[in-house]
Amino acid sequence: MKKLMLGNEAIARGVYEAGVTVATAYPGTPSTEITENIAKYDEIYSEWAPNEKVALEVAIGASIGGARAVSAMKHVGLNVAADPLFTASYTGVNGGLVIFVADDPGMHSSQNEQDTRIIARGAKVPVIEPSDSQECKDFTKEAFRISEEYDAPVIVRLTTRVSHSQGTVELDDRENYELKPYVKNPAKYVMMPAMAKRRHVSVEERMAKLKEYSENSSLNRIEWGDKKIGVITSGIAYQYAREAFGDVSYLKLGMVYPLPEKLIKEFASQVETLYVIEELEPFIENQCRIMGLKVTGKDKLPVIGEYSAGLIKEKLLGETIEKLNDIQDEAPGRPPVLCAGCPHRATYYVLKKLKLTVSGDIGCYTLGALAPLESVDTTICMGASVGVAHGMEKARGKEQSKKTVAVIGDSTFIHSGITGLIDMVYNNSSGTVIILDNSITGMTGHQHNPTTGYNIKGEPAKQVDLIKLCQAVGVDRVKVCDPFNLKEFEQIVKEEVAADELSVIIAQRPCALLKHVKFGPVLTINQDKCTKCRMCMRLGCPAIVDRGDHIEINPTQCVGCDLCPKVCKFNAIEKAGGQNE
Amino acid sequence: MNNTNIMIVGVGGQGTLLTSRILGDVALASEMDVKVSEVHGMSQRGGSVVTYVKMGEKIYSPVIEKNEADIILCFEKLEALRWIDYAKKDATIIINSQRIDPMPVIIGKAKYPEKIIEKIKANYKKVVDVPALDMAKKCGNIKTVNVVMIGVMAQCTEIEKEIWLKAIEKTVKPQFVDVNIKAFNLGYDFARDCFI
Numbered sequence: 167m168k169k170l171m172l173g174n175e176a177i178a179r180g181v182y183e184a185g186v187t188v189a190t191a192y193p194g195t196p197s198t199e200i201t202e203n204i205a206k207y208d209e210i211y212s213e214w215a216p217n218e219k220v221a222l223e224v225a226i227g228a229s230i231g232g233a234r235a236v237s238a239m240k241h242v243g244l245n246v247a248a249d250p251l252f253t254a255s256y257t258g259v260n261g262g263l264v265i266f267v268a269d270d271p272g273m274h275s276s277q278n279e280q281d282t283r284i285i286a287r288g289a290k291v292p293v294i295e296p297s298d299s300q301e302c303k304d305f306t307k308e309a310f311r312i313s314e315e316y317d318a319p320v321i322v323r324l325t326t327r328v329s330h331s332q333g334t335v336e337l338d339d340r341e342n343y344e345l346k347p348y349v350k351n352p353a354k355y356v357m358m359p360a361m362a363k364r365r366h367v368s369v370e371e372r373m374a375k376l377k378e379y380s381e382n383s384s385l386n387r388i389e390w391g392d393k394k395i396g397v398i399t400s401g402i403a404y405q406y407a408r409e410a411f412g413d414v415s416y417l418k419l420g421m422v423y424p425l426p427e428k429l430i431k432e433f434a435s436q437v438e439t440l441y442v443i444e445e446l447e448p449f450i451e452n453q454c455r456i457m458g459l460k461v462t463g464k465d466k467l468p469v470i471g472e473y474s475a476g477l478i479k480e481k482l483l484g485e486t487i488e489k490l491n492d493i494q495d496e497a498p499g500r501p502p503v504l505c506a507g508c509p510h511r512a513t514y515y516v517l518k519k520l521k522l523t524v525s526g527d528i529g530c531y532t533l534g535a536l537a538p539l540e541s542v543d544t545t546i547c548m549g550a551s552v553g554v555a556h557g558m559e560k561a562r563g564k565e566q567s568k569k570t571v572a573v574i575g576d577s578t579f580i581h582s583g584i585t586g587l588i589d590m591v592y593n594n595s596s597g598t599v600i601i602l603d604n605s606i607t608g609m610t611g612h613q614h615n616p617t618t619g620y621n622i623k624g625e626p627a628k629q630v631d632l633i634k635l636c637q638a639v640g641v642d643r644v645k646v647c648d649p650f651n652l653k654e655f656e657q658i659v660k661e662e663v664a665a666d667e668l669s670v671i672i673a674q675r676p677c678a679l680l681k682h683v684k685f686g687p688v689l690t691i692n693q694d695k696c697t698k699c700r701m702c703m704r705l706g707c708p709a710i711v712d713r714g715d716h717i718e719i720n721p722t723q724c725v726g727c728d729l730c731p732k733v734c735k736f737n738a739i740e741k742a743g744g745q746n747e
Numbered sequence: 748m749n750n751t752n753i754m755i756v757g758v759g760g761q762g763t764l765l766t767s768r769i770l771g772d773v774a775l776a777s778e779m780d781v782k783v784s785e786v787h788g789m790s791q792r793g794g795s796v797v798t799y800v801k802m803g804e805k806i807y808s809p810v811i812e813k814n815e816a817d818i819i820l821c822f823e824k825l826e827a828l829r830w831i832d833y834a835k836k837d838a839t840i841i842i843n844s845q846r847i848d849p850m851p852v853i854i855g856k857a858k859y860p861e862k863i864i865e866k867i868k869a870n871y872k873k874v875v876d877v878p879a880l881d882m883a884k885k886c887g888n889i890k891t892v893n894v895v896m897i898g899v900m901a902q903c904t905e906i907e908k909e910i911w912l913k914a915i916e917k918t919v920k921p922q923f924v925d926v927n928i929k930a931f932n933l934g935y936d937f938a939r940d941c942f943i
């Protein structure tokens with residue numbers, strides 16, 4: 167049967183067909199749908215872990231326990247999971263272990279543009295890279311064979327365009343994979359110096375064997391065409407190259423680490439001009455250069471951003487695109503915004519009003535950095551808000567902590583904010599941390615997390631109590647407040663920032679997009695009462711629009727959350743179709 | 748056979764993903780090779796979103812580039828303008844006449860361009876503007892704007908109506924099938940004379 171599937175969905179299908187029984191992940195665009203789709207198969211145990219490090223450790227445990235296991239994450243997630251990765255490379259596997267890592271060239275939804283192949287090479291973990299949905303499924307199954315035969319975790323590297331493009335996929339049945347016996351084996355699984363020294367030797371031997379495998383693997387293939395031009399490429403770049411160059415010769419690499427050097431030499435020797443086309447870092451290209459091959463690649467193509475067929479044509483073939491009109495330039499940008507009804511809007515309104523320095527974090531609430539809220543001062547990585555606020559205090563003294571807050575989402579706090587908070591407790595901080603508890607992992611599309619009370623399948627689960635958690639690690643001042651109670655919230659923030667002790671404020675209000683959230687009727691501005699003071703405009707609500715001569719509420723955007731009437735001093739904002747109260 | 752390249756452009760939250768899913772299903776049912784490229788994540792939060800649907804004998808890149816689109820389905824006027832460079836000279840451009848102000852306009856830092864549809868019409872021959880929001884309201888559910896637009900587009904392809912209807916039935920939640928079929932028909936009938 168043929169089906170149209172997202173790359174990520176096809177990965178999930180491959181996981182199913184490979185007989186996997188344990189899947190664990192932390193969400194992150196563009197990897198999230200892998201695990202969401204795996205969770206639809208009842209044969210596979212799946213879970214959202216609190217972060218990528220834990221997720222990978224769980225998958226390692228399942229593999230040592232004899233099951234085929236997977237973990238999925240975005241590129242920066244692999245940084246969090248790097249510690250277990252580098253040593254799991256030494257222990258190797260029992261049941262096959264495959265890690266899906268999705269890079270984001272062009273940074274559609276990420277804070278950096280790192281290249282997973284470089285971390286994988288550092289960890290000496292083989293990498294395979296599919297270029298469409300069918301390959302996502304097929305390569306996943308091959309990854310398990312490699313993992314078990316060569317005793318290595320295997321990374322399947324994806325990029326946004328592979329993960330988030332749909333293509334046709336031929337479905338097969340699920341393999342009946344039998345749990346392997348678990349045999350205690352400290353020489354393989356206890357990595358202390360004496361054992362690790364021997365395992366490092368095994369790792370090097372395995373990589374040499376994998377190189378041989380790479381030479382003959384069906385993952386790497388030559389497509390002969392016109393031999394004037396030869397293109398070495400992999401992943402989505404292969405698709406772009408095919409479209410840009412047409413009928414020339416291609417060496418399409420499915421296994422990008424270790425590389426098949428003999429195959430590359432053989433291919434290079436038969437073509438006149440050799441190109442290497444790969445997004446981000448010159449990973450394949452540098453290897454070609456080390457081998458002494460003359461190639462064209464990053465000397466003409468960028469290491470920044472996404473590629474496209476058009477870009478390749480422009481940079482390598484000198485073709486330009488004809489401009490068919492001159493009207494497009496007038497289009498103003500449309501950056502993403504906090505949704506109408508978003509609880510974070512109220513929080514930032516207050517923080518801005520109090521002119522606080524805001525150590526920010528990653529989630530929907532990062533959007534509070536944009537106009538008109540423009541509240542957020544820093545965003546580094548998940549969890550960093552807490553440590554950064556603490557560091558500011560230590561650099562600039564207690565006075566700084568009286569005008570600084572850290573803001574962090576519920577999912578992000580559990581991911582890696584809690585350790586920063588423990589640091590603050592332990593090292594005598596007088597800072598203020600605001601946990602933006604919207605009862606969901608919002609940014610990545612509504613995944614449950616340990617604070618929501620539900621598991622990945624939507625079944626009730628034990629709920630981490632944020633108040634008790636903060637108290638338990640030693641925070642004595644923990645306050646809870648709905649940020650839509652603007653006055654009370656402002657008062658609490660003022661008090662806690664001024665306090666000489668460490669405090670946590672839990673700003674609690676569910677995400678406006680959650681199904682159970684219901685608001686009142688749509689709002690409207692009574693133009694007779696409106697003085698155009700523009701206070702409501704400071705909220706940055708996508709429903710409140712400045713029309714020049716008047717301000718109005720767009721009824722198709724307004725959700726009736728009732729926040730704006732609270733900032734209007736003239737009672738000019740009313741429920742549509744009636745008076746206030 | 749040449750590829751057919753369709754772009755769906757709009758504002759995060761307008762249902763572009765569902766639209767591309769329906770289109771993909773239609774392409775698959777007509778036994779063509781098909782690729783659909785979507786953007787999830789950050790830009791979904793009220794940002795500018797674009798989805799590419801390519802169908803034909805063999806599709807490599809899932810992405811449509813400048814001067815390559817045969818059809819652009821625009822869910823919002825400003826987004827039509829933003830992506831207009833992607834249209835072929837003889838492309839069909841279907842525009843929902845709805846206006847959604849982006850934040851720079853809302854806070855007065857930029858102007859919403861005037862006479863967008865007129866300008867596009869001056870540069871491209873096959874431009875259809877559709878009061879899709881009003882039509883969706885008429886169906887009783889403003890969320891059906893996307894399916895009204897699909898109905899309009901269906902008129903300019905050679906794919907049979909039955910295939911479209913089946914794809915809609917397959918893709919939308921069972922309780923919304925009826926209202927969506929109604930929305931499709933409204934768009935389909937609206938466009939009856941648009942593409943001759």
Ligand SMILES: Cc1ncc(C[n+]2csc(CCOP(=O)(O)OP(=O)(O)O)c2C)c(N)n1
Pocket residue numbers: 192193194195218240242243246277528529530531548574575576577578579602604606607608609610
């Ligand atoms: C290490 C790492 N893993 C995953 C992500 C992807 N990511 C960005 S924000 C976010 C979750 C945000 O959820 P929450 O903290 O609850 O805030 P919300 O979006 O709900 O406001 C995730 C998983 C990331 N940027 N970095």
